[in-house]
Amino acid sequence: MTTPPKTSTKALPPGAQRATSHDVARLAGVSQSTVSRVFRDGASVTQATRDRVEAAARQVNYRPSRAARALTSNRSGMIAVIATKPSHRAHPEVLYDLGEEIQAAGHRQLVFVLPEDRVDVATVHDILSYNVDGLISCAVLDDDAIEACHAARVPVVLFNRESPAMPVASISCDHGAGLHALFARLAAYGTPEITYLAGPAKSFVSASRLTGVREAAAAAGFAIATVLQGDYSFDFGRKAMTELGGSGVVPRILLAANDAMALGAIEACRRDLGLRVPEDVAIVGYDDVPQASWPSFELTTLHQPVRDMAAAAVSMATARMDVPEFQSEVRRLGATLRLRGSA
Amino acid sequence: MTTPPKTSTKALPPGAQRATSHDVARLAGVSQSTVSRVFRDGASVTQATRDRVEAAARQVNYRPSRAARALTSNRSGMIAVIATKPSHRAHPEVLYDLGEEIQAAGHRQLVFVLPEDRVDVATVHDILSYNVDGLISCAVLDDDAIEACHAARVPVVLFNRESPAMPVASISCDHGAGLHALFARLAAYGTPEITYLAGPAKSFVSASRLTGVREAAAAAGFAIATVLQGDYSFDFGRKAMTELGGSGVVPRILLAANDAMALGAIEACRRDLGLRVPEDVAIVGYDDVPQASWPSFELTTLHQPVRDMAAAAVSMATARMDVPEFQSEVRRLGATLRLRGSA
DNA sequence: TCAGGAAATGACTTCGTAGTCAAAGACTAA
DNA sequence: TTAGTCTTTGACTACGAAGTCATTTCCTGA
Structure with missing residues (x-):
């Protein structure tokens, strides 16, 4: 079955730590605050300093640490997606569609593949511990689970599902x-x-x-x-x-x-x-x-317009990220008849 | 197409901040350090204190912040997966298989859906900015990209691909x-x-x-x-x-x-x-x-034993997480003949 | 030339947890 | 009982970027 693994080892370069904003600041001759501003939108920096900082950043391959950013600004840049095992039968490409849309919206997709078709509060608390900016669920969520997201100010969108009792955003067919x-x-x-x-x-x-x-x-x-x-x-x-x-x-x-x-x-x-x-x-x-x-x-x-539903789900989620108050919305996209030979 | 969105708004409970280890510590009458120890493995805590802390934690739905944890310990609990658009044609369920295995290994799957079948250093640096603990790539990685991961001590596993020149871990067929x-x-x-x-x-x-x-x-x-x-x-x-x-x-x-x-x-x-x-x-x-x-x-x-390959990819990645030196390995699982009517 | 206001920048603090170190407590052996 | 070891606990700091506020610089108009 398995080819006898040809295993070799190789020493790593020793001082291979990722560069921080302080490193870049030192290199560019500015303060850490300024480096931070360059990598944030809506900041006010002179074009000259911006150039210097960006050059320095490029030189050391600097990228702001998402973890640190998440800690201070409480925004991780990730959208969680709950997918259940059986859900992939009809549309296995959903994760790709959602992934592309999420990526296009400037976020990343954190996928939770779960066995059951029903997700409880414990799972949601685990998801929330990642500081996700939004949650798109292809599984049914407990009322408690939805409540927990609302309390944490994390927008929830149910995908191809609706919640009978709880007010929540959902996209379905x-x-x-x-x-x-x-x-x-x-x-x-x-x-x-x-x-x-x-x-x-x-x-x-x-x-x-x-x-x-x-x-x-x-x-x-x-x-x-x-x-x-x-x-x-x-x-x-x-x-x-x-x-x-x-x-x-x-x-x-x-x-x-x-x-x-x-x-x-x-x-x-x-x-x-x-x-x-x-x-x-x-x-x-x-x-x-x-x-x-x-x-x-x-x-x-x-x-079933899966692709459009994915786009709608992501836009519903992102639209709610900066809005303090919760907004419920039941959105449906129409299924269209594909007339072929069998009927 | 779209049902006129029934939009309603609802005020959120005001003090709905997530509990921190300090909150739990206060509630349980211990220090923040102790709370941290309870939620870390290999810590030494008395059963009695552990119980008190866990009770307090349950009471306020406390989970350690992954962002903060990532910042100090440099482990985010996430494994990045690079998937390319065309890759889903043959095996769209790969993301589900990998997702399940990653979840089972106690990590989370951070998916990057990318258009091209070749990924460069810039993408990898972006991925590394999330402090991921590992990277499984279903796309070809530049030598520079692989090098960048090695430098950051992040184990890389190529999935269904091998790198001709660079030494790297790979699982293929x-x-x-x-x-x-x-x-x-x-x-x-x-x-x-x-x-x-x-x-x-x-x-x-x-x-x-x-x-x-x-x-x-x-x-x-x-x-x-x-x-x-x-x-x-x-x-x-x-x-x-x-x-x-x-x-x-x-x-x-x-x-x-x-x-x-x-x-x-x-x-x-x-x-x-x-x-x-x-x-x-x-x-x-x-x-x-x-x-x-x-x-x-x-x-x-x-x-093609996709499921087994997924399991192998995840175990190869996790096995390398705590090992300081880089380990190359070319692993292959055999394709088996499914003899049916067409030949 | 100078006052007034806007823009750019830096020092400092904060976020929530992990880890370090020292102190306190529990336990063992003589 | 006492010295010595091991375990448990708490105070404190680091992690890396963002935001707050104060300061400096740059413009503009008189």
């Missing part, structure tokens, strides 16, 4: 328009009845999608024949569809709470049941993962 | 055994010739896979008929295969530098060329992404 368009389209099949493959019961996203589907179906005069509770996996979609086929009740229209299950169902139709999509079964997913557009699948799905 | 097994299998087709869909020229991973394939092919008596330079995308794989088919030279065996291109090639065979896989064309990928095992594709591929 509005299913309304997309689902409306979808059902308008599905009406063409002449069978106003759907089968729904839902996500896990306790998941916020799952619940909100189910609600959205129920409302849109009702509005469009559709009945929901069956709701099967799944786990967002390809395999579940495949098995569920196979079982439906085996029991003789093949749905005319199948909606899934995410793309993986929808793709699994398509597989089941083709491989296991010998059914054609969309001629025999129309199948619709949710998310618009890259594979949805692959020619093998051509999955009609609801596109 | 050994293609040897897996490719050997693959070619042994491919010999059954009786056509000792392959076509290879490579990755981008400047990419380290791409280059190392190409080298691996060349060596294994030579060892097994295979010729490489064509090498096409791709971009790791599904679309490129599909187009490349279609063009090969259109020009009349359909390869008997096609190897791709990643799964996405291989899957694209399978698509092209089925949809565009009417060829059967593996009867007409045998196709092999690299990575073992989830879709490779989907019944639609059944892609034979080389599995």
Whole structure:
């Protein structure tokens, strides 16, 4: 398995300490205060001194210590992001999207990968001990946890989640328009009845999608024949569809709470049941993962604007950083229908 | 698009400052030093005082400030991870894997999402300004950049990359055994010739896979008929295969530098060329992404042990944190053959 | 040329914890 | 009991930059 590690050692240069503002000050012939001012915005420094200081700083590779800065100004330049293990299934790139946006906003992303889909006060206190300037959570936060952030004046943004009780800033997805368009389209099949493959019961996203589907179906005069509770996996979609086929009740229209299950169902139709999509079964997913557009699948799905949601989350967080009073806001970006071959 | 934001404001409790070690000390009737000792490991405190201090700390939700701790002890409890934009294509879950391992090791993951696949000294100095305890890079680092980390006594681990010149710790993938097994299998087709869909020229991973394939092919008596330079995308794989088919030279065996291109090639065979896989064309990928095992594709591929590599990277980093002298080590985990239907 | 005001700069203190050192307390052996 | 060792504790300072305030410098207009 492992190549026998070729290990070698090498002595390090001895006096390799990072330069401080005092070092730069001495080198540039100014005071430490002045060096500090050069590296702070809104400071008033002569262009000449600024040049001298910057030259000196460059010479010794000086960068202000974030730790020291955090201590005095209470701003660390970091935004914490809570990500849960299962959350990466549908959109593994979320951390990259958020990371880019955070970076672009001049901050850094401190990631906490946590096992559970619910985060408590203890975790938040740990996060707060890093003096983060903001918190974006892809997990559900306890009311206490949110309260703790508010008390510490750290803006919180819930990502793809909303808090039912606590007032808090959140960015999530509005299913309304997309689902409306979808059902308008599905009406063409002449069978106003759907089968729904839902996500896990306790998941916020799952619940909100189910609600959205129920409302849109009702509005469009559709009945929901069956709701099967799944786990967002390809395999579940495949098995569920196979079982439906085996029991003789093949749905005319199948909606899934995410793309993986929808793709699994398509597989089941083709491989296991010998059914054609969309001629025999129309199948619709949710998310618009890259594979949805692959020619093998051509999955009609609801596109969730993850990238835009990430940008919104970061801008909501940064906007609140300098505002002393807490601001609640429920923001939703619309999901759009991606009409492809499967329905 | 956006729901009219229901914005409400709410006054914050006034004296909501985070508790300090002094507060806890006062509450517990001890000195600040003692509080500090309780929250440090290897300290010597009586059980009785420890209990009192911990009770007081719990009462006011005290956690030591990481910023202050970083300032005095020069340990921030964070490991920086450099991730590049394109790197997420094959294994978007890397940040989750690394994140979990880092968390398990008692540290936090500070993510830098950067556009380029090459990182210079300036970036590293920025990273070092956060006082990180280690750096795991999924991007190529300049020699200067590595040098800067060494000088700052911050252990560096290159992830899925190796540095040709600089001595450094790295964890990457050994293609040897897996490719050997693959070619042994491919010999059954009786056509000792392959076509290879490579990755981008400047990419380290791409280059190392190409080298691996060349060596294994030579060892097994295979010729490489064509090498096409791709971009790791599904679309490129599909187009490349279609063009090969259109020009009349359909390869008997096609190897791709990643799964996405291989899957694209399978698509092209089925949809565009009417060829059967593996009867007409045998196709092999690299990575073992989830879709490779989907019944639609059944892609034979080389599995890259990302999870294990993440664990190794973190343990290599943490192991070096308390060691004063720098230790170089080239560690490789073997890719294993996942034999499925496509070859 | 000089007064008045704005801009630039430096001395000093602060942030919250870790570590150093010395003092006090507990315990052991004779 | 007493000297000697080990453990526990507290006073004090360092860490590196930011902010406060006082001082100096630079301009402007009369």
